[in-house]
Amino acid sequence: MKKQKIIIDTDPGIDDAMAIHMAFADPRIEVVGLTTIFGNVNVEQATRNALFLSEQAAYPLDVAKGASKPLVQTPNEPSYYVHGDEGFGDLPAQNPKGTAHALDAADYIIETCRAHSGEISLCPVGPLTNIAIALQRDPDLVNHVKSVAIMGGAGFVPGNVTDYAEANIWNDPHAADIVFGAPWEVVMIGLDVTTQVMCYPQDYQSIADESGSIGSFINDISQFYARFYASVYEEVLCVLHDPCAIIALTDPDLFEYRYVPVRVICEGPAIGQTVPDAQLARTNAKIAIGVDVEKVKAHYLSLSKMGDACHAKRQGQGADK
Numbered sequence: 001m002k003k004q005k006i007i008i009d010t011d012p013g014i015d016d017a018m019a020i021h022m023a024f025a026d027p028r029i030e031v032v033g034l035t036t037i038f039g040n041v042n043v044e045q046a047t048r049n050a051l052f053l054s055e056q057a058a059y060p061l062d063v064a065k066g067a068s069k070p071l072v073q074t075p076n077e078p079s080y081y082v083h084g085d086e087g088f089g090d091l092p093a094q095n096p097k098g099t100a101h102a103l104d105a106a107d108y109i110i111e112t113c114r115a116h117s118g119e120i121s122l123c124p125v126g127p128l129t130n131i132a133i134a135l136q137r138d139p140d141l142v143n144h145v146k147s148v149a150i151m152g153g154a155g156f157v158p159g160n161v162t163d164y165a166e167a168n169i170w171n172d173p174h175a176a177d178i179v180f181g182a183p184w185e186v187v188m189i190g191l192d193v194t195t196q197v198m199c200y201p202q203d204y205q206s207i208a209d210e211s212g213s214i215g216s217f218i219n220d221i222s223q224f225y226a227r228f229y230a231s232v233y234e235e236v237l238c239v240l241h242d243p244c245a246i247i248a249l250t251d252p253d254l255f256e257y258r259y260v261p262v263r264v265i266c267e268g269p270a271i272g273q274t275v276p277d278a279q280l281a282r283t284n285a286k287i288a289i290g291v292d293v294e295k296v297k298a299h300y301l302s303l304s305k306m307g308d309a310c311h312a313k314r315q316g317q318g319a320d321k
């Protein structure tokens with residue numbers, strides 16, 4: 001079976017960690033690299049956390065440090081109140097042994113996608129700054145990327161940081177507009193679907209029960225995340241934002257889509273809003289508007305429970321993916 005090559009552009013982050021460990025456990029996926037970005041945490045913390053996740057899973061890959069601030073606007077504060085001071089809930093800063101790749105994230109994306117032209121899908125689950133910078137440096141990148149599946153935006157529902165905007169887009173709307181405006185198809189896995197897919201404390205306990213080390217880590221970090229969402233939903237739960245974007249790459253049939261161009265509002269009260277606009281002279285975005293909640297959740301849980309087994313297998317194979 002030929003594996004699907006992906007680069008995850010990430011700001012880990014609790015649900016980022018959940019998505020990354022899920023991807024590491026999926027036998028259909030080869031995670032070629034993690035590129036890091038500000039958002040849930042600052043980019044130094046994101047890079048450290050990405051290195052840690054790779055080492056925790058015995059999954060060797062490249063980690064390339066990305067942008068530390070948006071293209072134009074003043075940076076917003078990291079989402080520490082959602083993800084914790086170090087990005088992993090109540091856990092202290094982790095100390096990975098590895099170091100970041102010599103290339104920055106944008107150049108890493110360009111070089112790697114050109115080296116494997118047409119084979120790599122990009123999966124940004126944070127602000128889109130690195131992807132936009134890569135496009136600015138190399139507009140022809142669009143012809144070398146297989147697909148782009150983002151976690152971000154709100155097509156036909158309200159935002160989550162303002163009435164209009166979803167957090168990743170709000171953190172760099174100018175970058176997001178560049179990405180949506182490029183001549184490639186963007187799969188938008190936004191709040192229209194991600195807020196429908198939820199896990200509960202008993203789900204995370206079941207992951208810990210079946211995958212002792214990695215599963216316990218996921219269970220531990222989920223508790224901070226769940227406390228935040230309890231303040232939103234008045235129920236203890238976790239919303240699976242970032243895992244949904246990975247699942248959309250491997251299992252697109254679990255989602256329902258609308259095809260329409262998107263523009264991003266870059267100023268004023270609605271800054272960060274993703275606006276579907278059929279009149280735009282842009283490539284259609286593939287906006288997820290429906291989701292098979294039970295199948296997506298079951299897929300997430302089944303893979304997450306394989307974390308320790310996959311770790312042991314990789315170690316037995318000399319850390320081969």
